[in-house]
Amino acid sequence: MLARIASEVRPVLDGVFNAFYQYQDSFAFLVLSAIGLAVIFGMMGVINLAHGELMMLGAYITVGAARSGVPLPLAMLVAGAAVGLIGAIMEVLIVRRLYGRLLDSVAATWAVGLILSQGMLILTGPSIQGVASPLGSFRVGNTSYSWYRLLLGAVALALLVALYLLFMRTRFGLRARATIQNPEIARALGVDTARMYTVTFALGSALAGLAGGLYAPTATVVPFFGTNFMVEAFVTVIVGGANVLVGSPLAAALLGAINAFLAQTWGLYIARVGLLVTTIIVIRVLPRGMSGLVDRWRLRPTGAR
Amino acid sequence: MLRISNVVGGYGRTMILRDIDVQVEPGEIVAIIGRNGVGKSTLMKAVIGLIRPATGSIGFKGQNVSHLPADRRAHLGMGYVPQGRGIFPGLTVEENLTMGELINTNRARKSLDLAYRYFPRLAERKRQKAGTLSGGEQSMLALGRILVGQPDLMLLDEPSEGLQPNIVRQIGDDLKRINQELGTTVLFVEQNLGLIIHLAQRGYVMDKGTVTASLGAQDIVSQDALTGHLAI
Numbered sequence: 369m370l371a372r373i374a375s376e377v378r379p380v381l382d383g384v385f386n387a388f389y390q391y392q393d394s395f396a397f398l399v400l401s402a403i404g405l406a407v408i409f410g411m412m413g414v415i416n417l418a419h420g421e422l423m424m425l426g427a428y429i430t431v432g433a434a435r436s437g438v439p440l441p442l443a444m445l446v447a448g449a450a451v452g453l454i455g456a457i458m459e460v461l462i463v464r465r466l467y468g469r470l471l472d473s474v475a476a477t478w479a480v481g482l483i484l485s486q487g488m489l490i491l492t493g494p495s496i497q498g499v500a501s502p503l504g505s506f507r508v509g510n511t512s513y514s515w516y517r518l519l520l521g522a523v524a525l526a527l528l529v530a531l532y533l534l535f536m537r538t539r540f541g542l543r544a545r546a547t548i549q550n551p552e553i554a555r556a557l558g559v560d561t562a563r564m565y566t567v568t569f570a571l572g573s574a575l576a577g578l579a580g581g582l583y584a585p586t587a588t589v590v591p592f593f594g595t596n597f598m599v600e601a602f603v604t605v606i607v608g609g610a611n612v613l614v615g616s617p618l619a620a621a622l623l624g625a626i627n628a629f630l631a632q633t634w635g636l637y638i639a640r641v642g643l644l645v646t647t648i649i650v651i652r653v654l655p656r657g658m659s660g661l662v663d664r665w666r667l668r669p670t671g672a673r
Numbered sequence: 674m675l676r677i678s679n680v681v682g683g684y685g686r687t688m689i690l691r692d693i694d695v696q697v698e699p700g701e702i703v704a705i706i707g708r709n710g711v712g713k714s715t716l717m718k719a720v721i722g723l724i725r726p727a728t729g730s731i732g733f734k735g736q737n738v739s740h741l742p743a744d745r746r747a748h749l750g751m752g753y754v755p756q757g758r759g760i761f762p763g764l765t766v767e768e769n770l771t772m773g774e775l776i777n778t779n780r781a782r783k784s785l786d787l788a789y790r791y792f793p794r795l796a797e798r799k800r801q802k803a804g805t806l807s808g809g810e811q812s813m814l815a816l817g818r819i820l821v822g823q824p825d826l827m828l829l830d831e832p833s834e835g836l837q838p839n840i841v842r843q844i845g846d847d848l849k850r851i852n853q854e855l856g857t858t859v860l861f862v863e864q865n866l867g868l869i870i871h872l873a874q875r876g877y878v879m880d881k882g883t884v885t886a887s888l889g890a891q892d893i894v895s896q897d898a899l900t901g902h903l904a905i
């Protein structure tokens with residue numbers, strides 16, 4: 369009797385686990401692809417088209433460090449730090465000159481991206497030997513799953529929490545939020561806004577580098593590695609809107625469900641189409657993204673005179 | 674405290690300020706008076722450092738600060754409230770006040786209590802988004818925010834703008850108390866004659882980007898005396 373119930377319930381639980389696994393995998397991919405782009409766009413209003421190439425650099429640095437004997441997790445952190453530094457240099461040399469000139473900064477960062485990917489192609493050839501995906505796999509029912517992919521889901525969540533704490537609970541975060549709202553007043557109150565922008569750009573770049581490193585073991589590391597992430601990154605940022613802390617998780621939660629479902633049912637191609645269609649619908653209905661909706665709700669008058 | 678000498682400046686190539694001389698001694702409350710568009714706000718921006726004078730110099734506490742950006746001047750002890758108050762609507766009251774901490778880095782201990790002492794209303798609303806406050810409360814918030822940094826010089830651009838007369842009087846009283854109890858020097862731009870008479874010890878009249886008259890205490894005793902000067 370019990371055995372019969374178990375044999376009927378078992379496949380259902382397997383299916384539930386499978387859905388959860390696919391969902392958290394999509395969620396992590398969207399969050400990690402977008403997070404660096406989202407920080408730079410949300411905090412500075414700059415669209416960094418070199419985002420994918422910064423992820424690519426993160427992957428190369430991770431692989432390079434890991435293959436020369438650095439433990440893999442440490443290699444990823446090194447990649448994040450190094451790409452953050454590259455971002456700081458990029459801000460000081462180029463992006464800084466183009467604030468308030470959206471299209472110019474788009475063109476300039478696009479050019480930086482091209483230089484990085486073509487430069488990497490010239491330096492290292494069409495691909496380098498990667499690192500194996502760590503941690504191995506486990507089975508639920510008849511399906512095999514990767515521990516590492518589950519870990520990425522946890523890392524994505526942890527990064528969201530860490531960013532939330534950084535921006536909502538620290539002086540740096542407060543000054544960054546004040547600077548986005550009104551840079552002139554922030555400056556008149558003693559905030560070195562120029563340094564604020566450099567640090568923020570470096571932070572977004574470091575997150576891109578770290579994300580690139582995190583996905584390096586899951587894909588072939590090539591100079592155009594970054595293009596794997598660009599659709600997901602942009603779709604998440606657009607659907608999320610300008611408030612990174614609220615928008616990115618909500619967007620990834622929504623898009624992750626759509627992506628996981630479509631990919632499971634009709635395959636990856638349809639899933640991408642689904643993401644783009646969803647994005648178009650969301651920007652028609654909510655021009656300022658999901659965080660625009662939340663902000664409007666939070667800033668509603670609360671009966672004060 | 675503040676010495677503005679021969680300042681010429683404006684936005685890009687458009688010069689708004691023409692050869693301005695203004696002096697403020699420690700502990701004084703001084704008004705800048707003039708019609709719309711004569712350059713009062715531009716002068717305040719030049720003092721805090723949001724625009725750089727083309728020529729002339731700005732001295733603060735005996736130091737030439739003409740070459741310093743606004744954030745450095747704030748660190749030295751200037752607290753600036755722009756026209757329209759410049760609160761951060763998306764931040765809470767408490768967060769807005771915390772943003773005053775970087776003013777006057779000489780004063781070691783910064784505490785929001787000073788703001789709450791002069792404006793208890795803010796304590797009741799500390800977790801509320803500043804954008805949801807009434808106009809009067811937003812004015813208190815903007816003043817409380819710089820108070821947190823204990824500035825040596827307050828620069829206030831039309832503190833009465835858009836406020837009910839009873840609230841204007843209240844703010845005037847608060848500023849007087851702050852000046853007397855903390856010794857804070859105040860330079861404020863104002864068009865509301867009532868507030869000027871209530872608060873100012875001296876004043877300067879501005880027209881077309883320059884100072885056209887300097888008013889002593891006896892010139893600021895009544896509306897009639899003032900309007901006479903403003904008509905020039």
Ligand SMILES: Nc1ncnc2c1ncn2[C@@H]1O[C@H](COP(=O)(O)OP(=O)(O)O)[C@@H](O)[C@H]1O
Nearest residue numbers: 684687689707708709710711712713714715716
């Ligand atoms: N950001 C700006 N850029 C260019 N011109 C400005 C700017 N702000 C003000 N002005 C001009 O400077 C002049 C003085 O303005 P302002 O200092 O605001 O006068 P007031 O505060 O006395 O009313 C006006 O002619 C105004 O049009």
Ligand SMILES: [Mg+2]
Nearest residue numbers: 713714715756
């Ligand atoms: Mg003005």
